[in-house]
Amino acid sequence: MEALKGLKGFKILEQKMNHGFIELLVDKNEVFKTLETLKKTQSLRCNNLHCISGVDYVDYMEVVYHLYSYKLGHKIALKVRVTKEDNELDSAYPLWKTADWQEREIFEMYGIKFNGHPNLTNLLLTDDFPGYPLRKDFPLTNNEEWLLQDNQTAKDYGLPDDLSLLLKKNVKNNGEKK
Amino acid sequence: MAATKKLQTKTVSVNFGPQHPSMHGVLFVRAELDGELIVQVEPHIGYLHRSMEKIFENRYYNQCIAISDRADYLGGYFNETVIALAAERLMEVKVPERAEFLRVILMELTRIANHIFFWGNFGQDLGSFWTTALWAWREREMYYDIVEEISGYRQHPNWIRIGGVYKDATDGWLQKVLDFCDEMEKRLKIYENLVTYNEIFLARTKNVGNITKKWAIDWGITGPLLRCAGFKWDLRKDDTYSVYDQFEFDIPTTHNGDCWDAYRVRMDEITESIKIVRQAVSKIPDGPIRTKLPMLVSPPRGDTYARIEGPRGELGCYLVSDGSKKPYRLKLRAPAFVNLASITEFLKDQLIGDFIALLAIYDPVMGEVDR
Numbered sequence: 001m002e003a004l005k006g007l008k009g010f011k012i013l014e015q016k017m018n019h020g021f022i023e024l025l026v027d028k029n030e031v032f033k034t035l036e037t038l039k040k041t042q043s044l045r046c047n048n049l050h051c052i053s054g055v056d057y058v059d060y061m062e063v064v065y066h067l068y069s070y071k072l073g074h075k076i077a078l079k080v081r082v083t084k085e086d087n088e089l090d091s092a093y094p095l096w097k098t099a100d101w102q103e104r105e106i107f108e109m110y111g112i113k114f115n116g117h118p119n120l121t122n123l124l125l126t127d128d129f130p131g132y133p134l135r136k137d138f139p140l141t142n143n144e145e146w147l148l149q150d151n152q153t154a155k156d157y158g159l160p161d162d163l164s165l166l167l168k169k170n171v172k173n174n175g176e177k178k
Numbered sequence: 179m180a181a182t183k184k185l186q187t188k189t190v191s192v193n194f195g196p197q198h199p200s201m202h203g204v205l206f207v208r209a210e211l212d213g214e215l216i217v218q219v220e221p222h223i224g225y226l227h228r229s230m231e232k233i234f235e236n237r238y239y240n241q242c243i244a245i246s247d248r249a250d251y252l253g254g255y256f257n258e259t260v261i262a263l264a265a266e267r268l269m270e271v272k273v274p275e276r277a278e279f280l281r282v283i284l285m286e287l288t289r290i291a292n293h294i295f296f297w298g299n300f301g302q303d304l305g306s307f308w309t310t311a312l313w314a315w316r317e318r319e320m321y322y323d324i325v326e327e328i329s330g331y332r333q334h335p336n337w338i339r340i341g342g343v344y345k346d347a348t349d350g351w352l353q354k355v356l357d358f359c360d361e362m363e364k365r366l367k368i369y370e371n372l373v374t375y376n377e378i379f380l381a382r383t384k385n386v387g388n389i390t391k392k393w394a395i396d397w398g399i400t401g402p403l404l405r406c407a408g409f410k411w412d413l414r415k416d417d418t419y420s421v422y423d424q425f426e427f428d429i430p431t432t433h434n435g436d437c438w439d440a441y442r443v444r445m446d447e448i449t450e451s452i453k454i455v456r457q458a459v460s461k462i463p464d465g466p467i468r469t470k471l472p473m474l475v476s477p478p479r480g481d482t483y484a485r486i487e488g489p490r491g492e493l494g495c496y497l498v499s500d501g502s503k504k505p506y507r508l509k510l511r512a513p514a515f516v517n518l519a520s521i522t523e524f525l526k527d528q529l530i531g532d533f534i535a536l537l538a539i540y541d542p543v544m545g546e547v548d549r
Contacts, residue, residue, distance in 0.1 A: 019267055019482040047395055050516075051483065053496045053509040064496065066483055070395070070411065077483065098398030101519035109231075124224035124548055133232055 021066070021077040031063075031080045032090035038067060038076060039095055045069050046076055049092060052102040054110040056136045061110055063089060082112055084135075091117040109134035189217060194533070196225050202299065202537075203544025207521070211530055219525045221518070226548040234508040238474050239265055239340055242508060247334035249510055250546040252292045255284045256488040257510065258338035263419065264484035264497040264508075265340045268477035271469050277342040278421045279462040283355060284325070284337070285486075286451040286458070290362060291321040292489040293444045293451075296541045300441060301373055303538045304382050310373065317365055324354055340475050342468030352459050359452045366448060374445070380438065386532045387524065387539070389435035397520035401491025401513055402443045403539065407435040413487040420486075425457045437532075440539035474503045481507075490514050490541055514546040 014025035026034045038046045046067040055062045065078040082089060091114035092099040103114045104123040111132040114120060122129060131138055190211045196204040204225035210218035230249060234242045239261075246261055247254035259281055266273060298314020322332045328345055329337035337344045373379050389399075389407040404411055412429040414422040430446030432439035477499040485494040491513030498507040517540055525536055 018480070021483060048398065050398055050400070050485075050492060051494050051496060051509075051511040053507075053511075055481075055498055055507045064481075066494070066496070070409075073416075096398065097396050097523070098516060098519065100522075101515065124227040126224075133229060138232075 018077065021075045023077045023079065025079045025081070028080050028082050028086075028089055031065075031078070032092070032095075034078060035065065035067075035092055035095055038078070044074075044076075045071050046074075047071070049096040049098055052092070052099060052106060054106040054112060054134065056110060056134065058136050059083075061087070061112060061135075063106065063112060065092070084111070087111060088113045088115055090115050093117050108132070111135070187212070192530075196222075202540075202542050203547075205518075205542065205544055205547070207525075207537075209525070209530070209533065214529050214531065216525055216528050216530055216533065219522050221521055223518070223544070223547050226544045228549065230549040231507075231509060234505055236504060238503050239477075239505065240474070242505060243338060243340075244334070244336040246510070247336060248545060249512065249549050250488065250490075250493075250514070250543050251333055252295060252543055253288045253489050254333060254335050255281070255288045255338065256486060256493050258336070259285060259420075260484055260486050260488075260493050260495040260510075261497070261508065262338050262340050263486065264482055264495040265475065265477050265499075267482045267484055268480055268497065268499055269340075269471075269475065271341045271471065273342055274466045274469060275421070275463050276346075276465045277467045279458050280343050280347055280467065281338060282420055282422065282425075283347075283455055283458045283462075284328070284335075286454045287321060287324065287355065287358070289451045289489045290448050290455075291318050292541075293448050294318055294321075294362075296444055297369060297373070297441075299541075300535075300538050301379075303534045304379060306373070310369075313365075313369075317362065320358055320361065324351070324358055327351055327354070339468060341471045342466070346467045347462075352462070355455060355459055359455055362448070362452060366445070370445070374442075382532075382535055383437035383441060385434070386437045387435070387528065387536045389440075389524075393520075393523075394435075397523075398516045399491065399520060401488070401517070402440055402447065402541075403491070403517060405429065405431045406439040406443045408433040413485060413492060417485070419484075422454075424461065425454050427453050437535045437539050444541075476501060476503045485511070488513055490543070490546070491517060510546075510549060512546040512549060514540070514542045514544075515549070518542050518547055 012024050012026060016023050038044050046069045048068040048070055049065060050068055051066040053064050060081045060083050063080045067076040067078060080089060089112060091103055093116060101123060103117055104120060106112055107114060107120050108122045108125050109132060192209045192211055194207045194209060195201040196206040206222040208220040209216050230245060233245055237245065243258045243261055246257035249257050294314050294317050298311040301310025325335060326332050328347055328351060329335035389403060391407045391409045394404045394407050408431055410429050410431050415429060427450045430443050430450060432442050479499060479501045481498040483494060483496045485492050493513055494511030496509040497505055500506040525533065528536060
């Protein structure tokens with residue numbers, strides 16, 4: 001905690017301890033500068049970026065970088081907030097190559113763009129996948145166009161009639177019993 | 179005449195996978211070859227993507243544990259434990275000592291089974307045809323018998339609960355675990371005699387590939403691949419969890435970072451795991467196996483990151499809870515996924531003949547890579 005004081009180049013908006021992690025919140029324009037400082041400052045030396053995860057809080061989205069120092073043994077969780085409209089961040093790829101796939105995954109799941117990433121394309125999903133599935137507003141049921149209209153049955157599409165009930169518009173399968 | 183003329187060469191692109199007997203699961207790699215040299219590698223993953231993290235967000239915690247078995251299907255106990263650990267950390271629940279010991283026994287048994295499976299498949303990839311693979315499966319069946327007895331299932335146990343475990347072990351079961359360890363120790367000697375210093379095996383693995391410490395840290399590689407580069411790092415010792423601080427064991431490391439070293443580290447880990455299991459069985463206390471908690475738990479609002487040493491490296495779980503009965507966000511930091519990202523650089527400038535050996539030491543489980 002002491003070592004974090006007096007670091008220049010970025011402003012820590014929020015700082016607290018959370019289950020063994022020093023949790024920092026910084027502005028999204030300063031994320032690269034922060035990561036670089038955390039990695040290269042002698043008193044911190046966070047040489048391991050072990051996990052990058054995204055979270056959608058509806059009002060904003062958060063990217064969490066979990067850092068660790070093999071030498072000194074402290075853990076840092078760096079949080080950055082972006083919105084759905086203003087969703088560009090600097091890539092951590094120049095600092096750690098492990099950011100390659102992890103950032104691509106966040107890009108396809110949340111639609112957060114990472115500037116400076118060499119190959120920002122879909123990784124797990126197909127290239128033409130519509131929408132960003134891990135956002136909270138992604139529809140859990142099938143796409144609207146897959147569902148049957150009121151006057152249609154499954155037979156119209158050459159499917160067995162049993163499926164009509166499943167593909168009706170008003171049936172929602174959210175995994176919840178109502 | 180023709181010999182004086184410079185030969186025009188061009189690179190050839192070779193598709194490898196997704197369905198291939200030497201490929202560990204459904205991984206598709208497109209390699210660009212210049213003669214026998216690999217100049218570019220382009221891995222494609224996602225064939226086994228089941229959108230697990232989205233499913234987690236719409237299920238209760240105990241259902242999440244059941245689903246997480248399908249991520250790393252060779253080491254279900256690890257996935258379950260890491261989710262339970264994260265939830266317990268948020269809820270500040272203390273797990274009874276006996277449950278912790280049982281978890282450790284099951285996790286270490288799983289690590290043994292996983293590494294034995296690696297041994298079998300590695301041998302098969304390198305051309306021993308079925309001998310090693312079938313032997314490994316035979317031994318793994320012994321493990322599955324033990325696991326089935328306590329959890330009721332073979333590969334997807336769904337046995338760990340938040341705040342403890344599902345079923346208690348009997349003395350007879352513990353005796354079976356010890357018998358398994360004795361048997362395994364005997365068989366390990368046979369394995370070593372058969373494969374480790376086999377001339378063909380040495381020729382195909384020694385000095386093939388070089389993982390360096392710096393490179394591995396840069397790519398976020400953990401587990402046996404990091405240890406074979408000479409970096410002594412194991413979460414069981416260095417960021418201890420559960421009751422691992424009560425056992426005595428070593429962290430095997432090697433220094434060359436080639437395929438043979440990656441193999442060596444895993445074989446030594448089996449020996450260490452057997453040590454841990456024996457100590458755990460002898461030290462296991464009596465008592466309850468579960469803390470009293472409601473059927474559907476709801477951890478308080480907050481977020482946490484838990485991590486354990488899986489068979490492939492650091493298995494992490496980033497859990498965000500909004501105070502409801504379902505996780506708001508549950509990310510599995512899959513070691514196979516993070517490790518496998520580095521093959522683009524690792525396979526470059528290697529010979530195509532070494533391709534299989536270099537890929538096999540990653541020991542990727544595609545269920546975990548794609549989730």
